[in-house]
Amino acid sequence: xxxxxxxxxxxxxxxxxxxxxxxxxxxxxxxxxxxxxxxxxxxxxxxxxxxxxxxxxxxxxxxxxxxxxxxxxxxxxxxxxxxxxxxxxxxxxxxxxxxxxxxxxxxxxxxxxxxxxxxxxxxxxxxxxxxxxxxxxxxxxxxxxx
Numbered sequence: 001x002x003x004x005x006x007x008x009x010x011x012x013x014x015x016x017x018x019x020x021x022x023x024x025x026x027x028x029x030x031x032x033x034x035x036x037x038x039x040x041x042x043x044x045x046x047x048x049x050x051x052x053x054x055x056x057x058x059x060x061x062x063x064x065x066x067x068x069x070x071x072x073x074x075x076x077x078x079x080x081x082x083x084x085x086x087x088x089x090x091x092x093x094x095x096x097x098x099x100x101x102x103x104x105x106x107x108x109x110x111x112x113x114x115x116x117x118x119x120x121x122x123x124x125x126x127x128x129x130x131x132x133x134x135x136x137x138x139x140x141x142x143x144x145x146x
Contacts, residue, residue, distance in 0.1 A: 007036035012071065012111045015048035025057070029109075043116040049075065054103030061096040064116040068092045068102070073110035077102050086110070095119065 009031055010017060018031035029048035033039065043064070049055075058078075068077065070090045077084045077092055078101045084092060086102065094100050096119050104110035123129065 005037040009046050012048060045114045047112050049104035049110045051104055051108050052106050055101050058099050058101050060099050063096055063118050065096055065119040066094050067115045069113040071111040073108045074105035075103050075110035
């Protein structure tokens with residue numbers, strides 16, 4: 001059994017090759033990663049909304065809070081009726097009960113990560129769960145290109 005898994009979603013500019021489907025909803029540019037990498041503690045999705053697009057629905061969660069991280073582009077989040085600018089570098093956490101949607105700006109695509117986890121389940125912050133392990137870090141061979 002391996003202690004890691006790998007999935008290559010491709011470049012952000014080509015994320016539209018992934019299409020999330022849920023009932024009548026089709027969302028090109030969205031890929032959920034938990035099944036792809038067999039994660040057991042959170043759900044992560046990679047998202048690309050083309051310029052001028054938005055999710056055509058509002059939603060909320062029963063248990064999961066979401067953390068949105070803008071990677072590139074500009075847009076807006078709507079949370080409980082409030083419009084929040086969402087630009088490269090912006091991080092927004094939304095409680096499960098928060099009613100939300102998102103839109104991209106008119107000029108360029110909006111690329112972002114969305115991380116979902118059960119609200120209240122974090123057992124420690126920062127590096128509290130980590131520990132150093134004896135051994136020397138060695139990098140054999142040349143640096144690998146992406």
